[in-house]
Amino acid sequence: MSDNLVDLSDVQKIGRLSMNQIYYIYDRGSEQFGFSKYMSLFSPKEKMTQEGFLFAVKFLGDDKFIKIDSNG
Numbered sequence: 532m533s534d535n536l537v538d539l540s541d542v543q544k545i546g547r548l549s550m551n552q553i554y555y556i557y558d559r560g561s562e563q564f565g566f567s568k569y570m571s572l573f574s575p576k577e578k579m580t581q582e583g584f585l586f587a588v589k590f591l592g593d594d595k596f597i598k599i600d601s602n603g
Contacts, residue, residue, distance in 0.1 A: 535597040537588060542568040548590045553599065557583040 542556055543566035555571045560583065568585065575584045588596040 535599075537586075537596050537598045539570070539588070539594075539596055542566060542570055544570050545572070550590060550592050552590050553587055554590060554596075555587050556585045558585055559583070 539556070543559075543564060545554070548554070552572075555574050557569055557571060559567050559569050561567070571578075574587070575581045587599050589599050590596055
């Protein structure tokens with residue numbers, strides 16, 4: 532499981548994170564506020580676009596995230 536841990540220090544996170552919640556990571560296209568990526572609750576399907584979608588993660592607590600297989 533630790534093989535799937537991802538470093539999201541370069542991702543702008545959203546407010547309060549919930550345990551075991553899935554979050555979607557997108558490329559911002561340019562750097563804003565020191566971040567080139569951002570986190571969203573909305574999957575590419577819900578956004579109706581794959582544009583900028585990088586990968587999905589699950590929050591484990593203590594600022595730990597694992598990368599999960601997700602097709603949006």
